[in-house]
Amino acid sequence: MPPMLWQAPNKPKGSRGIAVTLLGLIAALMMDTVVAPRLLAGWTGFRFLPAAVVLAGMWRGKWRGLWAGWVGAFLETCLSAEPVGLAMLRLGVAGFAAGFFKGILDLRVPWLTVLLLMVLLALEDLAGGIAAWFVLDVPLSLNVWGILATALAAGGFLGWAGREPKTLR
Amino acid sequence: MKKGLLTSLAVLLLVVGIPIAAWVLESSRPESGRTARSAAQGVLSPVARFLEWTARMPRALEYVVTSGKVREENAANREEIARVRAENAVLREAIAKYQRLAPPLALAEINAWKVIEADVVAREGRPWTRSVVINRGAGAGVEAGDPVLHRDGLAGLVVRVTPWTATVQMLSDPRTAIGAVTLPSRAPGIVTGKGESGVLELTPRDPKSPPHPGQRVITSGTWNSLYPRGLEIGEVGALKRNQFGQTVGEVRPFVRFEDVEEVLVLKTGTKARPGAVETPAGESTAPTPESEDRSTSSGATVAPLAKAAAPTPEDTPTTASKAARR
Numbered sequence: 001m002p003p004m005l006w007q008a009p010n011k012p013k014g015s016r017g018i019a020v021t022l023l024g025l026i027a028a029l030m031m032d033t034v035v036a037p038r039l040l041a042g043w044t045g046f047r048f049l050p051a052a053v054v055l056a057g058m059w060r061g062k063w064r065g066l067w068a069g070w071v072g073a074f075l076e077t078c079l080s081a082e083p084v085g086l087a088m089l090r091l092g093v094a095g096f097a098a099g100f101f102k103g104i105l106d107l108r109v110p111w112l113t114v115l116l117l118m119v120l121l122a123l124e125d126l127a128g129g130i131a132a133w134f135v136l137d138v139p140l141s142l143n144v145w146g147i148l149a150t151a152l153a154a155g156g157f158l159g160w161a162g163r164e165p166k167t168l169r
Numbered sequence: 170m171k172k173g174l175l176t177s178l179a180v181l182l183l184v185v186g187i188p189i190a191a192w193v194l195e196s197s198r199p200e201s202g203r204t205a206r207s208a209a210q211g212v213l214s215p216v217a218r219f220l221e222w223t224a225r226m227p228r229a230l231e232y233v234v235t236s237g238k239v240r241e242e243n244a245a246n247r248e249e250i251a252r253v254r255a256e257n258a259v260l261r262e263a264i265a266k267y268q269r270l271a272p273p274l275a276l277a278e279i280n281a282w283k284v285i286e287a288d289v290v291a292r293e294g295r296p297w298t299r300s301v302v303i304n305r306g307a308g309a310g311v312e313a314g315d316p317v318l319h320r321d322g323l324a325g326l327v328v329r330v331t332p333w334t335a336t337v338q339m340l341s342d343p344r345t346a347i348g349a350v351t352l353p354s355r356a357p358g359i360v361t362g363k364g365e366s367g368v369l370e371l372t373p374r375d376p377k378s379p380p381h382p383g384q385r386v387i388t389s390g391t392w393n394s395l396y397p398r399g400l401e402i403g404e405v406g407a408l409k410r411n412q413f414g415q416t417v418g419e420v421r422p423f424v425r426f427e428d429v430e431e432v433l434v435l436k437t438g439t440k441a442r443p444g445a446v447e448t449p450a451g452e453s454t455a456p457t458p459e460s461e462d463r464s465t466s467s468g469a470t471v472a473p474l475a476k477a478a479a480p481t482p483e484d485t486p487t488t489a490s491k492a493a494r495r
Contacts, residue, residue, distance in 0.1 A: 033291040033302075042427030044294030080293035081300035081328050081338040132297030136343045138364040141296050 021056050021064075025072045028052035033079050045146030047121050049076055051154045053091050054120045057098025058105050058113075069095030086135075090128035094120050105158070114155030121147040266431060273318045273433050280397065283436035284318075285309050289429055290334065296364040299339040300325075303432060306333045311434050314395055318433045322401035322423035323347075323388060327434060335434070339426050340402065341366055348389040349402055351380050357389055360402055360420055366427060369403060369420040372411070380405045380418035397437045 028048035036046045053072045057065020072095075073087035098120050105113065125143055132138040232239075267274075270286065277284045287303035305311050307330045315327040317337045325339040338345060345362040349371065358373040358380065371380050380386075384405045390398020403422040411417045 033293055037292045037427075042292065042429075044292055044427075076293070079291045079302050079336075080298055081336050081342065081344075082293065082295065082298035086297065129296060132343070132364070136297055136364075138296050138343045 021068055024052045025049065025068065025075055029075050029079065045143055047146050047150040050091060050094050050121055050124045051117055051150050053095040054098040054117055057095040058101050061102045062096050062099025065095030065099040066092050086128060086131055089131055090124050093127045094124035097123055110155050110159040113158055114151045117151040117154055118147055121150060269320050270431060270433060272320055277433065277435065285311055285434040285436065286431065287434055288431050297343060299342040299362065299426060301337050301339065301429060303335050303337055305434065306331045306335050308332045310436065311335045316396045316435045316437065318400065318435055319424045319429050323396065324424050324429055324432055326395060340369060340422055341426055347396055348391055348394055349386050350389045351384040351386055351405065356380065360386060367421060369422055371405060371418040371420050372415065376415050379408065379416035382406060382408065386420050
């Protein structure tokens with residue numbers, strides 16, 4: 001079985017890795033803010049951008065996960081009225097925390113990836129919620145359905161992308 | 170002479186008598202002669218059909234000659250039909266859109282506001298931020314601080330502008346605070362977003378006159394407010410006590426923020442303009458660029474703008490209003 005994009009022998013390095021991460025973040029942001037609300041009658045529950053940050057952290061490590069989170073925060077606040085500091089806080093925390101699980105994608109265990117995604121997306125949501133609770137007096141809440149749907153969709157995508165290729169016999 | 174008369178009689182008999190005799194014979198015995206006529210018809214029919222076919226040949230030849238052209242015309246016609254159908258669908262959508270926007274457009278016309286029509290292109294919904302991005306920006310005349318109207322009522326406020334797009338902070342954003350009054354009591358208060366899509370909160374200015382369920386809530390439009398007076402916000406629902414023990418009302422907004430597809434950006438002239446003098450009737454005596462340009466982007470004709478004012482802390486979309494409210 002050939003190694004996939006995020007697996008150790010085939011990892012893009014340097015500018016190629018940055019380009020792949022950046023494109024992934026932009027695609028995830030478009031899914032969150034444009035495509036999913038358009039398809040789902042305005043529902044903005046998906047969290048593909050945080051999921052992309054988390055995957056970047058799992059793929060590249062803590063510090064690059066943090067950078068991915070901050071870049072993702074900048075991109076996200078370009079399309080919303082959210083304070084950039086708040087977005088940097090929650091996405092940076094998620095990307096950095098995901099870095100502690102570096103190499104988990106190499107195991108190619110989809111259910112483990114989905115579980116970790118759910119935990120880290122919940123962490124991201126809670127980080128933002130706690131900060132907003134302190135500053136903006138917003139009641140603390142957790143976007144359970146959005147996190148679940150995003151984790152399953154992202155896990156499904158990773159499972160599909162990492163499936164064994166069909167060969168001619 | 171006799172010979173001539175006899176010849177004439179013979180001819181008459183031949184011309185008239187034989188047909189009459191045949192007619193009488195046919196009338197009396199219809200079957201007589203049928204066989205012969207059938208046989209003749211059998212012989213003549215192919216001839217007739219051949220002649221008829223040859224008579225059609227010119228048209229057939231014309232079809233062969235022009236069939237290529239006909240096919241081209243058919244293809245062109247099909248394309249034309251498809252194009253017209255597509256145009257029809259676009260026009261139907263435009264009519265539906267105009268019908269949806271008709272109430273706020275009428276409101277803008279009555280109040281002499283310039284309006285800029287815009288579509289939502291992206292949206293973000295987290296408990297700490299509720300915003301959309303619209304496809305009109307500084308290039309179309311949108312400015313930060315412009316109120317944004319939906320067909321059902323007030324939707325939000327423009328907080329950031331780029332040349333082509335603008336970010337609108339919705340009413341449900343927890344940083345939103347608007348001066349409002351309830352109807353019919355006209356008790357003033359402040360409506361704030363709670364981060365939830367379908368719930369706002371009304372804090373009455375006078376704690377002794379709390380709102381009542383079922384009251385309509387509109388913008389107060391104080392002299393220096395960002396929002397003009399009379400824009401509908403929502404309806405008071407349940408009452409509850411806030412952390413300071415004051416009775417506040419939950420407000421169910423008229424606008425379903427998830428459903429917002431197209432909006433109107435209002436140019437109400439509330440930005441401060443040097444030299445403008447307000448008359449008691451609220452009419453500005455200073456000439457304004459807006460008063461010279463009376464046409465709207467949606468085609469509505471409006472009168473000169475009225476108010477000249479600066480934002481007030483009551484209506485700012487920042488956290489300062491939150492702190493002030495506390």
